[in-house]
Amino acid sequence: MTHAADDRKFSVLIAGGGSTYTPGIVLTLLNGLDKFPLRKLKFYDNDGERQKKIADAARILVKERAPEIEFEATTNPAEAFTDVDFVMAQIRVGKYAMRSLDEKIPLKHGVVGQETTGPGGIAYGLRSIPGVIELVDYMEKYSPNAWMLNYSNPAAIVAEATRRLRPNSKIINICDMPIGIMDRMAQIVGLKDRNDLVFRYYGLNHFGWWTDVRDKTGKDLMPQLKKHVAKHGYLVDDDYEEGIEPSWEETFKMAADVYALDPTTLPNTYLKYYMYPTQVVKHSDPNYTRTDEVEDHRQKLVFGECARIVENGTAKDTGFKPDDHSTYIVDLCTAIAYDTKQRMLAIIPNEGAISNIDPTAMVEVPCLFGANGAERLAMGKAATYQTGMITEQNSVEKLAVDALLEHSYTKLWQAFSLCKIVPDAGIAKDILDDMIVANKDYWPELN
Template identity: 40%
Template sequence: MKRTPHTITISGAGSCRTPALIGTLMQMKDRFPVKKVIFFDKDLNRFGKIEDYCRLLLHTFSPETEVVVTGDMDEAYCACDFVFCQMRVGQNTMRSYDEKIPLKYGLVGQETCGPGGFAYGMRSIGGMKEMVDCVRKYSKETWILNYTNPAAIVGLALDRLYPDDHRLINMCDQPYSMMVSFAKILNVDVKTLRARYFGLNHFGWFTALYDTEGHDYFDTLRDYLMNHDFKPYNAEQRTKSWLDTYLRVNKMMNCVSEYIPTTYLQYYFYADEIVKESDPQFTRADETILTREKEVWDVCALARGKNELGEIPVLTSPVFGSMMVEVAESIAYDLNQEFIVMTRNTGLIDNFPAEAVVEVAGTLGKDGVRGIPYGPVKTFYKGLMENQYAYEELTCEAWMEKDYTKALQALTLNRTVNDFDKAKAVLDDLMEVNQDYWTLEKRD
C-alpha cells in the first residue's frame, strides 16, 4: 500500500546528528516518505557545514522532496505534519560549562545528570516552550517528536505546561540503543525484541526481554552480563569514556543483579569514582568536537560543490535516526509499534505518583502514547525514583517560578551532590554563565 508523504521540520538542524538522520530517512523512505523537509536552526552558519551534504542526499535518493532551509520560526513551523526536535540550547559552549563547572567542586560533570543536567534542563525548557508555542499557533494537529535533552526534565516541564497536548511526544533513544546492543550479544534481530522496563528517563531498569515468538532472553542476557564485559553494539567506534560507561553496567549488576540498569545510573552510584577519572580541562564536550563532530563535518565537506554522490559515504544511524523515523512511521500510519516511551504515569507504576512522567514500555499510534501497565516497583527502586523525581519536579518549578531556593533544594537532593554547600556553590556559578538563558530570584 502506498503511504501518504509528509512534511517534516527538523528543529536544531545544525546538529551533527542531522546528516545521519537524513541518510536514515532516505534508507527508510518507502516506510515514511517525505514530500518536504524544512531544516530549521537559529544558527544557520552551523547548518551550513552540513547543508550541501543533506541536499545532495535528498537530491540523490528522493529528488521529488522539496527542501527548505530557514532560520525563521514561523516559516519552519507554519505548515508541517511532524517536527523532529533535537535542539541544543547554548550549543557546545554551554555544554562545556555544564561539564566543567561541577568538576570544580568535585561533582559529576555530565550534560544530562547532576548539576550540568540541571543547567541544560533549565535552558532546554525555555527553548522548547518557545518552539511548542510557535507550532501550536498554527496547528493543533502537528506531531512534535521531542528528543531534546535532558529528556526527563524537559518531558516533565512540557507535561506541566501543556497537560492536554497528546501530540507532543518526548522520547529518548538510550533504551533503544541498549536493546540494539542486547540483540548483538544474543545474535537476534532487534526488530523482534520486546522489553519490560520501568523508571524515569536516564534512570531505569530492564526487567524482561523476549521476542515476538515468545522466547524469553532475559536470564540468558543477565547471565552474560554477569560474566562478560558489556560492550555497545558499535564498540569499535566508541571512545574509552563510553566503553567505561558500559562496563559500569557490569559493576552495578555485580551488586544487584535482578534487573539490567540503564548506563546513566553510573553517575548516581559511582559519582566519586567518575569525578576522580574526569579531566576538568577536557570533558566529553571537547571529546565530541574532536571525534564525532569532526568525523561528520569531514564527510559532509566532501559534498561541497558536488552534483552527484559518487563515492561519498551515506551516513546513517541505526539508533537515533532509526528510532526517530520508526516513531513517526508508527504514529503516521497507526501501527502501534512498541517502544520504551515517556508518558504521564496515571497508574502505570501503581505505587508511584500519578502525575510523574515515567519511562515504560508502550505503543505509539494515531492517538499518541499508550503506556503498558507495569505494576508496583520494589522498595529499593521506588526510593531511588522518588528522590530523583523530587529533584526533577523542583527543577521544573524553579524554572517556572524563577525560584532560587527551589533550585538549591533540587541540586541538594540530586544523588550526585547531596551537600548544601556544594549545591549552592555550583548553582551560583551556573547562574552566572547562564544569564542569557535563565535567571533565578532569591526570596525571603
C-alpha cells in the same frame, strides 16, 4: 511494510537542523521511504551559519536519492513550521560552549559533570525548557495538527516542563539510550536488532531498568543477558565500534557494576553516575570532558564530511550512517501515521503505569504508538530499591522546574542538594552559585 492503499506523503521538519545528528536522521528518512513516504523535508535552526554547513550537504543527498522531495532550510519560524506533519526537535540551547560548563563546573567541586545528570543536567534543563516550549508554540500556531517528537536533552526535565506548561500539546518526549542498549542486547543473544525483542522496562529518563526481555517466541532472554552483563556490561565481543569516543566504552563496561546492585533487573547505563559518582569523578579529567571529546571527534567528522560532500558535489560515497535514535524516530512517525500500535518507549505521565509511583511523574515505559499518540502499558509495582531511587530523582526534576517557573533560588538549591550525585548542601550551593554566573544569559534571575 508498504501502505499500498494509502497514498499520503508527509512533511517533516527537523528543528535543530545544525545538529551533528541531522545527517543520520536524513539518511534514515531516505532509507525508509517505502514505510514512511515524504513530500517535504525542512530544517529549522536559529543558528543559520551552523545549519547551512549541514543543509548544503543534505540538499545534495536528498537530490541524489529522492529528487521528488522538496527540501528547505530556514531560520524563519513561519516558513519552517507551516505545512508540516511531524516536527523532530533536537535543540541544544547554549550549544557546546554551555555544555562544556555544565560538565566542568561540577567537576571543579569534585562532583560528576555530565550533560543530562546531576547539576550539569539541571543547568541544561533550565536552558532547554524555554527553547522547547517556543518550538511547541510555533508548531501549534502554524501546523496545529502536527506531532512533535522531542528528544532535546535533558529529556526528563523537559518532559516535566511540557507536562505542566503544555499539557494538551501533541508532543512526545523520547530518548534513544535504551534503544542503543537493546540493539546491543539483541547482538548479545544473536538476534538482528531491538525489534526482535519483547521487553518490560520502567523508570525515569536515563534512569530505568529492564525487568523482562524475551524473543518473539516468548523465550526468556534474561538469564543469557544477565550472565553477559555481569561480566562485560553492555560491551559486545570486547570489540568496540570504530568511530565512537572512548568514554562510551567505559560507560558500557560499567553497566556490570550497576547490575551487581540489583541482579534481578538490567540497568540503563546512566545509572553509573548515581550509584558510583566517586569512581566517575576519579576517572574524569576536569580540563578535558565529554564536550571536548565530541568537538574533537564527532563534530569534526560530521562537519568535515558535509564539507567534502559539498566540495565534490555528490554524496554517493558518503560515510554517513543512520544511527540508533534516527531509526527510532522514523519508526515512531510511521506508527503514528499508520496507527500500527508498535510497542516503543516514551516519557509520559505515569498515571498508574508504575502503580506505586507519583501519578504525575514523567516516567519512561513501553507504550503502544498509534494515531492518538502513546498509550502507556502497565509495568506493575516498582521494587523498594527502584521506588526510592525514582522518588528521589523525580523530586529533583520537579524542583528544578519549580525553580524555573517561580524564579526560586531556594528550590534550585534544593534540587541540587537532593540529587544523589551531590554529596552535601554546601557543595550544592557552591556549584549553584557558579552555575548562576555561567547561565546569566539563559536563566531567569533567581530570588
